[in-house]
Amino acid sequence: MSDKLTLIVGATTNPSRFAYFAASRLAGAGIPFIPIGIKSGEIFGEKIIDLRSKPELKNIHTITLYIGPANQEEWIDYLVSLNPSRIIFNPGTENSIFFQKAKAKGIEVLEACTLVMLSAGQY
Template structure:
């Protein structure tokens, strides 16, 4: 099953974990979308700077600190993903509760580790 993924907080800088996540997701044949502050590409994945109404998103993986996440709560819940991954540094108990109320699963994990251990 293709776990179509949105990387929220994608950076064009190659040394950033969000950038590596986009690369690894697409290298694993996972349909990947990316949203970030600057428009560009990570390999062949376009980084959007405007929120899109993506359909059938399975996973949203976060690379935004908890304060920056607040403005995206409604957007993420509206996408109706199956799960949200909170990468290191993005842990957010307030958002966990919102996700629980909306029956959206979440994990506090590292996308890169999940991919490298075949647990994604």
């Protein structure tokens, strides 16, 4: 099992969404994850935590984003405050303001695809 605890932001139970695929691939790779979003449910044995509650989470290594820039503003400061080692901005989630805030806190910022990284063994 990996020690790269991953927060999936925008988690969903909808099997046609990339956030769902990411949860499936992380689970299959033995990488621990916490799904967080605005819709309730459970994926791969993990309950989706309500993002609106801004829960206090510890030891997050990676945040992988599946919410677009238009829906990120109210969560940026919260997500940066979790002090992850890195944030993966999946295609369509890129946000220069978010990039700057994360980099200012020493967080690695990647414009990448979690699914491709997992497939290529680069996660």
